[in-house]
Amino acid sequence: AQTVTQSQPEMSVQEAETVTLSCTYDTSESDYYLFWYKQPPSRQMILVIRQEAYKQQNATENRFSVNFQKAAKSFSLKISDSQLGDAAMYFCAYRSAAGGGADGLTFGKGTHLIIQP
Amino acid sequence: NAGVMQNPRHLVRRRGQEARLRCSPMKGHSHVYWYRQLPEEGLKFMVYLQKENIIDESGMPKERFSAEFPKEGPSILRIQQVVRGDSAAYFCASSPLETQYFGPGTRLLVL
Numbered sequence: 001a002q003t004v005t006q007s008q009p010e011m012s013v014q015e016a017e018t019v020t021l022s023c024t025y026d027t028s029e030s031d032y033y034l035f036w037y038k039q040p041p042s043r044q045m046i047l048v049i050r051q052e053a054y055k056q057q058n059a060t061e062n063r064f065s066v067n068f069q070k071a072a073k074s075f076s077l078k079i080s081d082s083q084l085g086d087a088a089m090y091f092c093a094y095r096s097a098a099g100g101g102a103d104g105l106t107f108g109k110g111t112h113l114i115i116q117p
Numbered sequence: 118n119a120g121v122m123q124n125p126r127h128l129v130r131r132r133g134q135e136a137r138l139r140c141s142p143m144k145g146h147s148h149v150y151w152y153r154q155l156p157e158e159g160l161k162f163m164v165y166l167q168k169e170n171i172i173d174e175s176g177m178p179k180e181r182f183s184a185e186f187p188k189e190g191p192s193i194l195r196i197q198q199v200v201r202g203d204s205a206a207y208f209c210a211s212s213p214l215e216t217q218y219f220g221p222g223t224r225l226l227v228l
Contacts (some may be wrong), residue, residue, distance in 0.1 A: 033215055045160070045208060045219035052215075091159055095215070104150055104162030104173060105210075105217060 002027045004094050006108035013082045014116045020067075021077045021111045023092030031097035034068065034075045035105070040088040048090070051075065053097070079113075087115045119144070121211050121220035122191075129226045136196040136203070138223045142211030149192045150217060151184055154206040166192060199227045 003026045013019035025034070036048040051059045051068050058066050063080045079086055089112050093105040122141040130136050142149050147167055152160040165173040166186035177184065181199075186192040196203055204227045210217035 035216070037219075042221075043206060043224075044221050045210075047216065047218065050216055095217075097215075104165050104176065105152075105160070106162065107159035109159045 004108040012114040123220035140209030146211035
C-alpha cells in the first residue's frame with residue numbers, strides 16, 4: 001500500500017517570502033499522480049497543483065511550483081511571494097495510474113501554513 | 118459549470134439514528150469518491166463509485182456504512198445507527214479521470 005508522509009505539522013513564513021512544504025511517499029509503482037491540495041478555514045479542499053510521474057518537468061501554477069524527485073520519492077511544494085490568503089492546511093496526495101488513474105487518493109496528514117504579516 | 122455539490126453542509130444526529138449524505142458530481146464527471154476527515158487528520162478514502170456500480174469500497178467500514186450512485190440523482194453515503202465516532206467531515210469528490218475536484222463537505226455531529 002502507498003503511504004504519504006508530511007513531516008512538518010506546521011510552518012510559518014513572513015508575507016512576501018518563499019516557503020517550501022515537504023512531502024515524501026512510498027510506492028512500488030512507476031506510474032502515478034501527485035497532488036497538492038489546500039484546505040483553508042472554510043474546510044473546502046482546493047486543488048493547488050498536480051504532477052504526472054512520467055513527466056520530468058516540474059509543474060508550475062503561478063506562485064506555486066513543485067520539486068519532484070522521483071528517485072527520492074519526494075514532492076515538495078514551493079510557494080513564492082507568500083500572501084495572507086495562502087494561510088491554510090496543505091495536503092500532499094498520491095494516486096496510482098493503474099486502472100486508468102481513477103483510484104482513490106492517499107493523503108498525508110497535512111502541514112498547517114501560517115503567514116506572518 | 119457548477120462545482121461538486123454536497124448537502125446538507127451540517128448534519129446533527131443522535132446516537133442510533135441514520136445519516137444520509139448527498140453528493141452531486143460536476144457535470145460530465147462519471148467518477149465519484151467519498152472521503153472522511155477526522156479532526157486534525159488528513160482525508161481517508163472510503164469508496165469509489167461510477168453510475169450504478171461500486172468500483173472500490175476498500176476504505177469503507179464493513180458495517181453500518183453503504184454508498185450508492187444511482188442512474189439518476191446524486192450519490193448517497195448512508196450511515197446507519199450512528200455512533201459518536203462517526204462525527205467527522207465527509208467529503209465527496211468527482212473526476213473525469215485523473216484529477217479529483219472536491220465538494221464543500223458535510224460536517225456530521227453525533228450527539
